[in-house]
Amino acid sequence: MTGLGSVSRRATLTMGGSLVLAFALPRRLRAANSAVTTGALDGFVRIASDRTITFVIPSVEMGQGIYTAEAMLIAEELEVGLDQIQVVAAPPDGSLYAQPLFGSQLTGGSTSIRGFFDPLRSVGATARTMLVGAAAARWGAATSDCAASRAVVTHQPSGRTIAYADLVDDARRLPVPLTVPLKPESAFALVGKSAKRLDTPGKVNGSAKFGLDVRVAGMKTAAVAMAPVPGGRLRQLVENNVRSMPGVVDVLRLEDAVAVVGEHYWAARKGLAALSLDWDLGALAGMSSASLRAEQEAASMAGSPIRGRADAAAAQALGDAARQVSATYELPFLAHATMEPINTTVHVRPDGCDIWVGTQVPLVAQRLGAEITGLPLDRVAVHNQLIGGGFGRRLMADTVEQAVRFARQVPYPLKVVWSREQDIRNDRFRPSYYDRISAGLDRDGAPVAWNHRVTSGTVRKYFDQDGWPEGKLDPDAVSGAANTPYALGKMIVEWVRHDPPVAVNWWRGVGETHNVFVVESFLDELAHTAGRDPVAYRRALLADNPRSLAVLDLAAMKAGWGTTLPPGHGRGVSLHESFGTRAAVVIEVSVTAGGDVTVRRAVAAVDPGIAVNPDSIRAQIEGGLIFGLSAALHNEITFVGGQVEQSNFNDYRQMRINEAPSIEVHIAPSGRPPGGMGEVGTVSAAPALGNAIFAATGRRLRTLPFDRAQPAVIAAVEGKRVAAE
Amino acid sequence: MGSEVQMRLQINDDTHDVDVAADMPLLWVIRDIVGLTGTKFGCGIAQCGACTVHLDGRPVRSCMLPASLVGTRQVMTIEGIGQTESGRRVQAAWLSLEVVQCGFCQSGQIMAAAALLARESHPDDAAIDAAMAGNICRCGTYPRIRAAIKEAAR
Numbered sequence: 001m002t003g004l005g006s007v008s009r010r011a012t013l014t015m016g017g018s019l020v021l022a023f024a025l026p027r028r029l030r031a032a033n034s035a036v037t038t039g040a041l042d043g044f045v046r047i048a049s050d051r052t053i054t055f056v057i058p059s060v061e062m063g064q065g066i067y068t069a070e071a072m073l074i075a076e077e078l079e080v081g082l083d084q085i086q087v088v089a090a091p092p093d094g095s096l097y098a099q100p101l102f103g104s105q106l107t108g109g110s111t112s113i114r115g116f117f118d119p120l121r122s123v124g125a126t127a128r129t130m131l132v133g134a135a136a137a138r139w140g141a142a143t144s145d146c147a148a149s150r151a152v153v154t155h156q157p158s159g160r161t162i163a164y165a166d167l168v169d170d171a172r173r174l175p176v177p178l179t180v181p182l183k184p185e186s187a188f189a190l191v192g193k194s195a196k197r198l199d200t201p202g203k204v205n206g207s208a209k210f211g212l213d214v215r216v217a218g219m220k221t222a223a224v225a226m227a228p229v230p231g232g233r234l235r236q237l238v239e240n241n242v243r244s245m246p247g248v249v250d251v252l253r254l255e256d257a258v259a260v261v262g263e264h265y266w267a268a269r270k271g272l273a274a275l276s277l278d279w280d281l282g283a284l285a286g287m288s289s290a291s292l293r294a295e296q297e298a299a300s301m302a303g304s305p306i307r308g309r310a311d312a313a314a315a316q317a318l319g320d321a322a323r324q325v326s327a328t329y330e331l332p333f334l335a336h337a338t339m340e341p342i343n344t345t346v347h348v349r350p351d352g353c354d355i356w357v358g359t360q361v362p363l364v365a366q367r368l369g370a371e372i373t374g375l376p377l378d379r380v381a382v383h384n385q386l387i388g389g390g391f392g393r394r395l396m397a398d399t400v401e402q403a404v405r406f407a408r409q410v411p412y413p414l415k416v417v418w419s420r421e422q423d424i425r426n427d428r429f430r431p432s433y434y435d436r437i438s439a440g441l442d443r444d445g446a447p448v449a450w451n452h453r454v455t456s457g458t459v460r461k462y463f464d465q466d467g468w469p470e471g472k473l474d475p476d477a478v479s480g481a482a483n484t485p486y487a488l489g490k491m492i493v494e495w496v497r498h499d500p501p502v503a504v505n506w507w508r509g510v511g512e513t514h515n516v517f518v519v520e521s522f523l524d525e526l527a528h529t530a531g532r533d534p535v536a537y538r539r540a541l542l543a544d545n546p547r548s549l550a551v552l553d554l555a556a557m558k559a560g561w562g563t564t565l566p567p568g569h570g571r572g573v574s575l576h577e578s579f580g581t582r583a584a585v586v587i588e589v590s591v592t593a594g595g596d597v598t599v600r601r602a603v604a605a606v607d608p609g610i611a612v613n614p615d616s617i618r619a620q621i622e623g624g625l626i627f628g629l630s631a632a633l634h635n636e637i638t639f640v641g642g643q644v645e646q647s648n649f650n651d652y653r654q655m656r657i658n659e660a661p662s663i664e665v666h667i668a669p670s671g672r673p674p675g676g677m678g679e680v681g682t683v684s685a686a687p688a689l690g691n692a693i694f695a696a697t698g699r700r701l702r703t704l705p706f707d708r709a710q711p712a713v714i715a716a717v718e719g720k721r722v723a724a725e
Numbered sequence: 726m727g728s729e730v731q732m733r734l735q736i737n738d739d740t741h742d743v744d745v746a747a748d749m750p751l752l753w754v755i756r757d758i759v760g761l762t763g764t765k766f767g768c769g770i771a772q773c774g775a776c777t778v779h780l781d782g783r784p785v786r787s788c789m790l791p792a793s794l795v796g797t798r799q800v801m802t803i804e805g806i807g808q809t810e811s812g813r814r815v816q817a818a819w820l821s822l823e824v825v826q827c828g829f830c831q832s833g834q835i836m837a838a839a840a841l842l843a844r845e846s847h848p849d850d851a852a853i854d855a856a857m858a859g860n861i862c863r864c865g866t867y868p869r870i871r872a873a874i875k876e877a878a879r
Contacts (some may be wrong), residue, residue, distance in 0.1 A: 011829060063827030063864045196823065204819045204826030206763020206803030210829060213762035221757065246729055246746060264757035265766075266749045339767055339829040339863045388765075388829025389863050420768040615823055619869070623826055626865025649772035649861060658854035660867035 043096065044123045045074065051165040053085045053151060058097035058105070058120075059112040060089060060360055061199055062387035062394070063679045064624075065616035066112050066195045070120055071111075072612060076190045077124030077182065087198055089384040091361035107360045108395050109510060109678025110579035113612055117674050118182070125180040127171075135162050135172035155620055185610060192669070194615035199386065211358040211385040212417065214345045219413040220249050222259040222406060223268035225275070226426050230502050231282040231421040232256060238276035245271050252406050259406045265417055281642055283337035284501055289638040291681055292500055293330070295312035298436045299498035300455035306471065306495050308454075308478030313617075316489035317449035321440025325529050328516045329437065330703045332636030334430035334436060334501075334507055336449040340388025341423045344403035347413035352379040354413070360394040368397055372404045376398030391627070392506035396428045396462065402548040425644040429637050430507030431456045432500065435518045440489065445530020446540065448489035452481050454515070457499040458504055470497070480515035480683070485548035485577050486523070486541035502639075508627055509682035517632075517704070522685055525700060534573055534691060535561055547607055547670060548577055551584040554605035558666055559586035568592065568717070569600070572691025574684050580675030582607040585625065585684035588662070589692040595714035596694060597706065599661040604684065606665065607671035617677050618665040624681020625663060630655040632686035634705050667714070736761070737805030745793070751795060752776045752787040755802060762834050763803035767861070774860030777833035778802050784840040793863055802813075803815075803832035811842040818877035826864035834860050838874050849877045 046054040055074050059069040075082055084526045089634070090097040093582040097105045101115040128148050135153035136143040143633065145153050151164045185192070202208035227233060233255055242260060243250055247267025252259040258277060262268030318324065346369075353373050359365045362382045369380040403416040418426070433456045440449035441645050454477050460468035468474060477495040493647060507513065527537035535556045542549040552575050556562075561571060574582045588601040604621045611617050634653040638645045644650040690701050701709045701715030734741045736759060737768060743758050755761050755778070766773030769787035778787045779801035806812030817836045820823075825831050834857070841848055841856035848856065855875050862870070 052736055063825075065826070067740060090800040110806050195824070196820070199828070200820055200823060200825045203825045203831050205807060206761070206832050208828055209762065210765075213764065215760065215762070264753060266746065266757070270746070270748075337863060339765075339773070339827065339861070341766065351781075353783045387827060389827045391863070417766075619823065619826060619866075623865035626867060627863065630865075646772055650770065654861050654863060655865075655867075656858045656861060657867040657870060658858045660865070663868050 042300065044120070045078065045127050047164050047689045049165055050170065051151070053080055053164070055085055056090050057087050058090045058099070058116060060107040060380040060384055060387060060390070060630055062107070062390035064095045064112075065197050065613060066107070067199050068195055069613045069616060070116055071198060072190045072195055073117060073120035074124040076188060077121045078128050080151045082150050082190070082195055082198065085228060090362075091384070092366040092382045094363055105361075105363045106392070106395065108392065108506060110679045112676075113674045114580055114676050115696050117612075121182050122180060125182055126177060129177050129180050130171040130174050131135045131164050133174050134167040138162070138167075138170060140292045147636070148185060151269060176390070183476045191612050192610065192614070194718070195613050199375045208386055210340055210388045211345070211356060212343045212388070214356040214385065214415065216347065216356070216413040217347060219345065220261045220263060220410070220577050221268050222252070222261045222414055222416045222423060223265060223272045224402070224416060224418060225258045225277055226274055226422060227256045227279050227282070229279075229281040229287070230400055233280045233282060234277065236256060236278040240276055242271045242274045245274065250410060251275070252409050254402065254405050257402060258563065259416065259564070261410065261414065264581055264690070269419070274282070284642040286314070287501060287639050287642040289640070292432065292639065294607045295436075296455055296498055296500070299496050300434045300436060300453060301500060303455065303496035303659035305453060306473045306497065307492070307701035308473055308475075308495055309482035309491050309493040311490040311492065314449055314451070314492045317490040318438060318440040318451055322443045322450050323441045323445075323529070324438060325441065325526060326438040327522055327525060327702055329433075329435040329521065331433040331514050332500070332638070332704055333432045334631055334635055335424045335646070335652060336389075336391045336393035336507060336635050337424060337649075337654065338389030338391060338393055341420055342399045342418040343416060344400050345415040347414060348373050348404070348408045349411075351662050352381070353404070354381050354383065355385045356385060357400055357401065359383040359389075359396060359397060360390055361397055364397045365400045370402050372401065373408055391508040392430075393427065396505050398428060398503070420649070421647040424646055424648065427637075428462065428503045430506035431459065431504040434513045437518060437522050439522070439526055441526065441530065445526070445532060447526060450488040450491040452491075452518070453496060454478060454481065454494070455496040455498050456514075457498060457504050461499055462503050462505065473695060476511035478511070478515065478579055479505040480512035480576060481519055484519055484577055485545050485582070486526050486538070487544060488541065506662050508624070509679040512576060512679065512683045513628065513686070514575045516574065516578070516683045517686040517690070520576070521690050521700070523704065524572070524691045524694060528694075533562070538573070548575060548582050548584075551575070551582045551607050551668060554666055554668055555584035555586050555603055558605065559588070559601075559603035560663060561586060568696060570692045570696025572693070572695055574687035574691065576683055578683055579679055580609060580673065581675070581677060581680050582675075583621070583680045583684050585681075585688045587692045589696055590688065590695045591693060591717055592711060593714070593717050594613050595710040595717060596643040597633065597713070599659070601688065602661045602663045602688070604663070604665045605668060606680065606682065607668050607670045608675045608677060609670055611667050611669045611672045612674055614667055619668055620677040621665045621681040622663045624679065625685045626655055626660055628685025629661075629689060632689050632704055632706055634707050635704050636708070681715065732793055734759075734795060734796070735797070736800040737738065737802060745792060747793045748791050750751070750788050751778065751790045751792040751800070754792040755787060755800070761802050761804050765792045765829055765832055767830065767833070771828065772861070773830070774833040774837060777836040777860065779806070779836060779840060781838065782843060784816060784837050787829050803836060806839050807835060809839065809843070812839040813871070814832040815839045815842060818873040822869050822876060824866050824869040824873050826866055830860060830862045834862065835869055838870070842877055848874060
């Protein structure tokens with residue numbers, strides 16, 4: 001009964017004495033793996049007889065404002081106000097809530113608005129069409145005489161009204177319309193206007209519940225110790241009478257981890273500290289950052305590249321160019337360091353399993369729960385929670401897997417909490433990268449040939465259930481490198497796969513965070529080689545790309561590009577088009593003679609297509625920039641003796657308010673389909689910062705993080721000062 | 726092994742009699758014993774400020790403060806701060822400027838900001854930096870925090 005472009009009414013449910021109307025997305029928009037259903041919570045719109053309207057939001061809220069933005073899409077067409085609705089997290093159900101761009105239920109890659117922009121508006125329009133139809137039928141009126149607004153249908157000739165809640169019974173007996181027209185952009189009442197976020201009030205008065213705040217009757221709390229080296233195993237555990245300590249309930253073991261269970265977290269943590277643990281460190285006990293880097297460099301030189309882009313005659317164009325420029329860039333492993341440490345609450349019973357967790361991949365959490373407990377999938381419930389920072393960490397469910405393995409050993413609900421030190425040391429890290437890049441320039445200094453070789457591991461080895469086949473391109477490895485905003489001549493972009501011995505994961509900005517740093521830094525090098533201004537150099541390569549040219553010009557103008565700065569100051573620019581969005585950022589820094597970098601100001605210009613919730617877009621750019629600046633300035637995960645050296649915010653340093661720049665965000669909507677936003681600011685940050693440091697000091701920094709290069713910056717600043725004298 | 730001690734804590738408007746280990750940080754008493762979960766665990770070593778509460782109006786990091794050292798001092802958490810003038814103004818400004826993203830650090834941010842405004846009615850940028858630099862936000866809401874403190878001071 002489902003036609004293209006329509007929405008099918010999937011079920012009418014009775015819940016808590018209220019009639020609810022549930023709508024499902026059409027089959028063509030559903031996931032390929034759509035076998036999963038959990039029954040009760042169904043559909044996207046529930047209108048109860050007590051007039052409560054609930055939207056089930058398919059994407060998880062981790063700070064990006066998606067509960068509000070996706071609610072706006074439904075409400076726009078349903079003709080209800082955001083003040084009239086409440087939102088709940090979708091349960092795991094790929095047949096309903098799959099992200100159309102992935103074909104699976106997950107939140108990441110700045111896909112939420114891009115994927116759900118049309119489907120969620122269709123949901124709202126279909127529900128409204130049926131409710132208006134029900135009202136018209138009741139009145140014996142033409143639907144064209146009826147209008148909907150704020151959850152009420154009005155018969156315009158007579159002025160009679162009836163609330164949606166009083167129409168649900170009739171509406172659910174109507175045929176589902178095969179197609180529903182969607183409003184043109186000019187008719188939007190909600191979309192495009194900044195809306196107050198629905199999740200904010202509870203987050204300013206302490207009532208919002210994150211995963212860490214879950215409290216279940218009878219629940220105990222576990223503190224965990226894990227093998228200090230990846231792949232390590234527990235050799236011996238001496239309990240030291242820990243079970244007699246006040247509040248300690250249990251000691252649980254896995255092959256590679258130990259949990260002490262307490263009546264509360266502090267008792268568990270004290271018990272953990274009292275254990276004597278002996279670990280077999282395993283095969284990676286000799287691993288160090290130096291050895292990892294050497295292996296990656298060797299792979300870049302000797303490995304077999306997989307082509308991401310290979311223009312005809314590109315190699316010859318490089319050889320024939322009037323001038324060649326080459327450079328090597330290196331990016332480190334990174335932790336996510338979300339504010340909310342890893343936690344999962346699990347209750348395993350003979351007949352079922354409940355998992356309370358904030359996860360970006362609820363289907364994976366459910367599958368792991370079923371596999372480990374041996375329960376059928378439909379007996380495993382995942383209760384998704386507000387997430388205290390995702391940044392990609394919660395796209396991996398290794399943490400859920402561990403919690404279920406512990407919880408299946410005990411009859412009570414178990415909350416597993418990692419300390420900050422465990423959160424950082426046992427993260428699944430952003431991969432390290434080793435990039436060699438060359439350009440051939442013509443006599444005017446413009447690029448005519450481009451050769452970029454990326455060497456890295458692939459996240460897909462861990463993210464995809466069946467791993468990632470050898471020899472196959474991971475598109476993430478070259479995204480932002482094979483496709484840039486510019487005309488760069490004949491290009492070769494290739495990837496040498498070199499999987500490190502430690503597990504890797506997505507990290508905010510994904511492949512573009514790495515590649516755009518390399519491309520935009522190197523373009524700056526080319527501009528310098530050509531003796532051209534960095535903005536003017538880029539403009540000349542954007543003749544066929546008016547959208548990117550427009551944001552570049554806007555950012556440059558708003559930042560006062562070209563105006564004089566005090567000595568020791570510099571401006572840098574970056575530009576990219578990623579996730580359907582165009583973004584240009586100008587960063588201004590000052591660098592002291594001691595090499596200390598202060599980020600003074602950031603000016604962003606963004607073309608997001610249609611800006612659904614403009615204030616949330618501003619917030620994502622502000623926050624994305626600071627996230628990227630923190631990492632660019634300070635962050636790397638390093639290994640000695642197989643162990644992660646960093647542990648907490650004292651040695652995995654984050655930008656603080658006294659170090660944060662002022663940030664201006666200028667939104668230039670183009671009316672195109674909406675682009676993604678969560679990753680965008682982070683992608684812009686490092687290259688704009690590095691280019692600004694170059695402008696201030698004359699020193700090109702090709703290795704992240706920049707504070708590792710502080711002696712070099714000091715030398716450069718000194719050199720400039722001496723030269724000036 | 727840490728014997729348990731009995732203590733009487735004044736938290737927001739309520740009195741709580743608890744028996745806990747003498748070294749148990751106030752954070753875990755508030756969260757796990759009293760059951761007020763608005764105060765967050767972020768680092769455990771007083772580096773991030775997510776656990777900030779007030780003792781007699783002064784901001785402290787509850788993750789490293791043994792509850793047994795609180796004594797008769799009044800504990801104020803995010804759940805109660807809206808009843809103070811500075812807390813009410815800070816919460817209103819946070820809402821007005823949409824400061825919050827993930828929100829996990831914001832209880833601590835708001836407690837630090839409310840304490841600042843209670844002792845300094847019109848803080849300048851340097852005063853804001855000094856008062857707020859102990860509170861990390863991984864979502865990067867700092868520009869809005871700065872603006873919201875100034876709005877709350879109006």
